[in-house]
Amino acid sequence: MDIKKVVIPVAGWGTRSLPATKNVPKEMLPIYNKPVVQYVVEEAQAAGLTDVVLVTNRNKTIIEDHFDYNLALEDVLTRTGKLDMLKTVRDVAEMVNIITVRQKKQLGLGHAVLCAREAVKNDPFAVMVGDDLMFGMEPGIKQLLNVAHSEHMPVVGVMEVPADKVSSYGIISGEEFAPGLYRVRDLMEKPKASETSSRLAMVGRYVLYPDIFDHLENLGPGQGGEIQLTDALKALTKSNRLLAVKIRGQRYDAGDWAEYLAANIYFALHDEDLRYPLVQRLKELLPIN
Numbered sequence: 001m002d003i004k005k006v007v008i009p010v011a012g013w014g015t016r017s018l019p020a021t022k023n024v025p026k027e028m029l030p031i032y033n034k035p036v037v038q039y040v041v042e043e044a045q046a047a048g049l050t051d052v053v054l055v056t057n058r059n060k061t062i063i064e065d066h067f068d069y070n071l072a073l074e075d076v077l078t079r080t081g082k083l084d085m086l087k088t089v090r091d092v093a094e095m096v097n098i099i100t101v102r103q104k105k106q107l108g109l110g111h112a113v114l115c116a117r118e119a120v121k122n123d124p125f126a127v128m129v130g131d132d133l134m135f136g137m138e139p140g141i142k143q144l145l146n147v148a149h150s151e152h153m154p155v156v157g158v159m160e161v162p163a164d165k166v167s168s169y170g171i172i173s174g175e176e177f178a179p180g181l182y183r184v185r186d187l188m189e190k191p192k193a194s195e196t197s198s199r200l201a202m203v204g205r206y207v208l209y210p211d212i213f214d215h216l217e218n219l220g221p222g223q224g225g226e227i228q229l230t231d232a233l234k235a236l237t238k239s240n241r242l243l244a245v246k247i248r249g250q251r252y253d254a255g256d257w258a259e260y261l262a263a264n265i266y267f268a269l270h271d272e273d274l275r276y277p278l279v280q281r282l283k284e285l286l287p288i289n
């Protein structure tokens with residue numbers, strides 16, 4: 001079956017990014033000249049996903065507005081002859097179909113996915129976490145879709161993390177049955193590094209089947225009092241119904257300041273006009289040759 005829908009949860013509080021996120025959603029903070037969530041939607045589009053279900057809250061309507069036409073602005077850009085920029089802003093409105101659902105209480109990532117149930121209906125679907133950015137030769141979510149299409153099973157995206165980061169992630173363990181492909185036997189939400197020898201962390205990319213909603217509905221609050229997607233995925237491992245793929249590419253967690261700033265520099269350095277002046281300014285700040 002061709003998977004066309006992707007759920008992008010963007011309803012969290014973004015407390016790690018305060019005070020920047022007091023009124024501006026974390027997913028709308030810019031990475032160079034585009035908001036974080038636009039990179040996520042571009043990855044979805046590049047992977048052939050056409051229908052984006054944004055899980056939002058009452059303070060985040062500017063996210064859906066970003067993917068809509070802004071006719072007043074288009075009028076100004078037309079009148080002033082700024083046609084390149086006109087195309088740029090119009091293209092964003094035409095990238096994908098947007099469906100929004102509300103998460104009325106911020107009860108965690110698993111709960112946010114459950115809020116999308118009516119919009120997803122009975123088809124398999126992708127989930128992309130709205131503040132996790134991935135770049136590489138092949139879109140991160142496409143690498144999962146390829147496996148889901150061939151194996152007809154739910155898939156999670158993983159990357160290796162150093163031991164001191166294990167306690168920040170859901171960690172999978174299992175056997176590697178093909179290069180970079182794992183049959184998941186167990187999952188732990190934010191374990192201590194001493195509790196697992198695995199360093200394979202889930203990194204905000206999933207392909208799921210509608211049975212996940214029943215598992216989510218039956219869950220009580222897990223770690224941190226939140227409804228954890230990891231706990232519902234754990235239920236799938238009981239019937240050997242979960243695969244993991246090691247994603248090839250670079251990843252930035254936009255909720256972490258060091259990574260957020262590094263992502264800004266990565267994109268700025270890829271812009272030919274900006275590279276030279278940026279490097280000059282950085283040289284003044286740092287002792288680099």
Ligand code: UTP
Nearest residue numbers: 009010011012013014015016106107108112130
């Ligand atoms: P995070 O845990 O990184 O985001 O969730 P957060 O809760 O907004 O941030 P901090 O930890 O307080 O800084 C990953 C993604 O899941 C969404 C967030 O918006 C983010 O894009 N999310 C999280 C929801 O949609 N609902 C929730 O209840 C929790």
